[in-house]
Amino acid sequence: MSGYWAGILSILAINVIFAYGIFLPVATGQLNLGGAGFQALGAYTAAYLSAMFGLPVPVTVGVGMVVAGVVGFLIAFPILRTRGVYLVLATFAFAEVVAGTILNSETLGGAMGMSVPAFIDWEIPVIVAGFVTLFVFYLMSTRFGLTMRATHDDEVVTDLMGVNIRMVQVCAFAIGGALAGLAGGLYAHSFSFVEIQSFNALVSIYVLLYVLLGGTQTAWGPLAGAAFFTLLPELLRTVLPQVKSFLAALVGIEEPVGPPDDSWRFVILGALTIAMMVLRPEGLITRTMIERLRFRRSSSAREQVA
Amino acid sequence: MLLIQQFVNSVMLGSVYVTVAVAFTLTIGVLNFLNFTIPTLFMLAGMVGWALAYWGLPFGLSGPLPWPLALFFGMCAAILASLLVERFTFRYLKTKYGDSTEHAIPLVSSLGFLLVLENLVRIGYGTDAQRFPGPSADLTMSIGGIFVRIPQVVSLGIVVLIVVGLTWLLKRSRIGRGLRAIAENPDAANILGVDTNRVVPVVFMLTGLLCGLAGALFAVNYGEVSPQMGEDIGTKAIAGMVVGGLGSIWGAVLGGLIVGLTEMMTIHFFGADTVQVAVWGLLLLTLLLRPQGLLGHHSIGKGKL
Structure with missing residues (x-):
């Protein structure tokens, strides 16, 4: 490794x-x-x-x-x-x-x-x-x-x-x-x-956001939130330059693109926070979602869907 | 004599804290909302002002602007950003009752805005502290051996004017009555004909204005701006607000001055490293011993968050 x-x-x-x-x-x-x-x-x-x-x-x-x-x-x-x-x-x-x-x-x-x-x-x-x-x-x-x-x-x-x-x-x-x-x-x-x-203080803020974005209803939430926001920047490190060079090639500019500014990951974390609070304030993973996955055909899940 | 000089300095420093603390206390008092974007708005005014004074308008529309105009645009940027925050923290919220963390939604959104705005500024303007080209620094006068810088006196005057004006606005005007009605009970205010969608943005405009003003005054008086400048001021303004009492404007004024004084006296007697402990210890003690602060009211900020 x-x-x-x-x-x-x-x-x-x-x-x-x-x-x-x-x-x-x-x-x-x-x-x-x-x-x-x-x-x-x-x-x-x-x-x-x-x-x-x-x-x-x-x-x-x-x-x-x-x-x-x-x-x-x-x-x-x-x-x-x-x-x-x-x-x-x-x-x-x-x-x-x-x-x-x-x-x-x-x-x-x-x-x-x-x-x-x-x-x-x-x-x-x-x-x-x-x-x-x-x-x-x-x-x-x-x-x-x-x-x-x-x-x-x-x-x-x-x-x-x-x-x-x-x-x-x-x-x-x-x-x-x-x-x-x-x-x-x-x-x-x-x-x-x-x-x-x-x-x-920012560390305290980040970790609270991991938890709230992952969802506080089940123990899956923090796991998902922390994993997502730890791995996302690593993914961005490889994806963002490719997107950038693709866009640059589209306009006809050929130049090497460096790794992105580290600040972008926090911009994305913040923007996702705002979007989540508007669209899904209870967090990514909720109790209903887990139940739906677990009892896919049970009646209780269907009731909750309805 | 040195002690009196320190006292004068602490009042000058405190006036910046006072302005930001008033912005904090206004949002908490009216909306029961701890707005974490306030330090960022403060920083935004300073950094945008600096960028305009250094580079001029974007896309090469103009050369470097004179600093008062640049700071004016910086303040406008802070107000606009604050209105944007209002959209996403209050207006478009989908609230479902029955979940207690739901009350934390505006606070969490404002943390998101803090990250977005601050890091965008870092990406755009770099992370270094920049010298702000304000009025020349030797505008100093001496009263009986005490040195006072004229821009600081002017800004102290502006701060006093703003706070008095704000008190008048809340007490006497129609908007102010609406704001106080919302602070008392948002639902009842709505039923009695207060248009929440028109009145709530006023709080955010005032927040943006106060933060922008504080940022501009800071840039002029201390001659330096940086993407991190909001963090320190913001935390001390929070301390000032809590010491004075949540939701009380004159409490924020008093608290901001007390924090400025504590800071200067700690530096004078114990050195600069202990400032953080002194200010935050003061805050923690206030929270534990007298949570309503010096001039605050029992009921504010107690609701579930």
Whole structure:
């Protein structure tokens, strides 16, 4: 396997785990715009333990995950007191405070970043991503997953049915934080280097968009969203120059065309977001769609089509 | 003396935050919508203004324009972009009730616009910071040893005028009554004859105007524009808005000034690196301890998002 594809697979696996970390709070109706903060916590914990104490990778990544999860659990109580716009702003502010603290920390390398001695190949993130995917699918099929969906759809009714919605939301937030931390730890070891600039506010925005565009109703959504938007730029890298040279040849200009500006992928992500929100705000993959695929000839599916 | 100078500087810096924070608070107060395109509109005004002053109109229609005219067109671009955002965040939305993330749709669309506009500017004009050819920099006067730059004083005046005018518009005019009715209850306002499709764009025009103005003033006062200039200003304006209280215009004014002051004082006492922690810590504390802010109202922004 070439280094190019290995890099893409690592990024894909990390993005899938990260997307699941944001999916869990969003699936209970809490928009979490602070993903980069949790990822940075996991990445820096892993990097610090690896660089300072030379601990093995499973320990560093595991501790990073636990740290992010515990922080998520602790801040979930005050943060989930806030609602609506306030919740979005509070999670956003949390990520900025984490980034600012790391930036000012001498032991964590500040703006210089930190190199991570232990390196992991692409297989490990991919295997971990597989387990995380299975875990989230399992979680969504349990009673807890059911209460998460119910909380997402209607908090008041779910509360009246005797579900402790506060507990559900805090747990989803904390597990999500832990998964984002896990993604961060794997990131640190896969790229052997962490710097705080790679955990900026835009990263939080991207990952939230992956989740929302993929769809928040089923666990397939984040998988589809993260896979699509990680692989799309790679596809564009080869397709766009061909289109460009084809158009140029059409007008009669013969000149070599370089690879496209990296910004185009974000323009496309943004444009797709806007289009999706207008045409299909519930996301690419919905519960109805899955059911239709699964029971193609059953009566319930036909009712839903009608 | 140095401290007084810092205080004056912080008011000047705060006036830019105030303008952007007022734009944020207006959209939240009336539409319960956190508009993430606002920093981008701010940047768009500055970058389009710079491009026109540097290159002139596209397709070689004219040579480089004089900077006031260029900035005027930059502001127009911000207003147009804002109206485009209105189309896709409010007008063409297909809402199906019963799904709680549906309330997040305008917010998510505005994140999409943020990505599109900012990256298009990057593709078109490059990612580097550019020097803006504003008025010459030595227009400085000294009052009792405190240095004040004249363009900054002028822009402070413009900001005060705009905010007072906006308050008047909301309190006294017919449009303002419509806006306040929508803020109270959109459905009831509609039934009572407020034409939502005519009044809501006004909010977005005002947003574009405020952001464009702030971008233009920033370009003139600090002499530099870049595709990233909105991020920092935007986040600090959000902090200012939250500290002052969501939905309150005078709260945004107060909050913007407090954030400017916090920033300058943090730089003065602790150095430039800790600014982010101080400003965002202030925001987080406000959210946790007094979510309604200094002058805000309990009910705004609480709805499901």
